Amino acid sequence: MNKRIFIYSNESETSKKTEKKLRQKLDKSGYIVLNHYDENADLLVCIGGDGTFLEAIHRYDFPSMPIIGINTGHLGFFQEIMPSMLDDFIFNYSQGKYALQPLSTVKVTVRTKNGTHEHVGLNEVLVTGDSTRSIHLNISIGGSFIERFSGDGILIATPAGSTAYNYSLGGSIVDPRLKILQVTPIAPMNTTAYRSFTSSILLPSDLSLGIVPDHADDPCKLCIVYDGVSIEYTEIEEIEVSFSDIVVNLLRFENYDFWTKVKSKFL
Numbered sequence: 001m002n003k004r005i006f007i008y009s010n011e012s013e014t015s016k017k018t019e020k021k022l023r024q025k026l027d028k029s030g031y032i033v034l035n036h037y038d039e040n041a042d043l044l045v046c047i048g049g050d051g052t053f054l055e056a057i058h059r060y061d062f063p064s065m066p067i068i069g070i071n072t073g074h075l076g077f078f079q080e081i082m083p084s085m086l087d088d089f090i091f092n093y094s095q096g097k098y099a100l101q102p103l104s105t106v107k108v109t110v111r112t113k114n115g116t117h118e119h120v121g122l123n124e125v126l127v128t129g130d131s132t133r134s135i136h137l138n139i140s141i142g143g144s145f146i147e148r149f150s151g152d153g154i155l156i157a158t159p160a161g162s163t164a165y166n167y168s169l170g171g172s173i174v175d176p177r178l179k180i181l182q183v184t185p186i187a188p189m190n191t192t193a194y195r196s197f198t199s200s201i202l203l204p205s206d207l208s209l210g211i212v213p214d215h216a217d218d219p220c221k222l223c224i225v226y227d228g229v230s231i232e233y234t235e236i237e238e239i240e241v242s243f244s245d246i247v248v249n250l251l252r253f254e255n256y257d258f259w260t261k262v263k264s265k266f267l
């Protein structure tokens, strides 16, 4: 049966031109290009930058099908190919000359007086205040109390997200083959008045991070930001951040190498 492909594109002129060209080429090669998203499609193509890629996976609720990105954006870390490589893409895809790169995700569960809310991030989850005041968080790892954090917030990044906000905060770049979460403090206060870790902490996939806001911070109001999407919660009782079972499968061609990509984008 002919493979069914859905294309998601941002609104830039280059993306729209690339989408039109790709549709024609896929049609000619016998693929069915869907006009509406279908969770049973064989492939999702994302045209844009990393922001568009993140937007697509959230809009379609973390699709389980393979995804390939075409970079018309700025950085394009998730994106595998450039608009000039459409023929190579179709040829390699048709020949099965590709591998899937599984990317793990992070889950945040926020328990408030009014209910429980869950969000998933591919890059990261960020727990922060309203940026004008420091926040105080009681942090536990695997159920054991570790520290009372004071500062601007903490960021919990997946390996895929280690090259995004995490990197700007001085966190380490992590090979996505490692199953870890990286917890990085944002402007931690480390004085005789407050004591916080100042470096990142790495957690294995079976340990979760517990966060209880300091109840002196009335009314326990915090922002939870996942992949750039921000939601404010009040009357928070507890926040749990852990590995999620959801995996995003990126389609990578034979010459893909994570560290070569890091070098080409950062050095």
Ligand code: NAP
Pocket (backbone or CB within 6 Å): 048, 049, 050, 051, 052, 054, 073, 074, 075, 076, 077, 078, 123, 124, 160, 161, 162, 163, 164, 165, 166, 168, 226, 227, 228
């Ligand atoms: P944005 O603020 O427009 O994008 C921030 C930049 O991060 C863009 O250049 C984007 O690439 C790049 N990026 C996204 N995911 C990446 C990854 N996994 N590895 C390397 N670079 C990545 O917001 P957005 O495009 O909607 O992306 C949301 C992400 O922005 C968040 O998940 C967070 O990680 C990041 N962010 C970074 C900072 C910071 O570094 N100070 C602050 C806030 C948010 P493209 O140019 O290809 O889109």
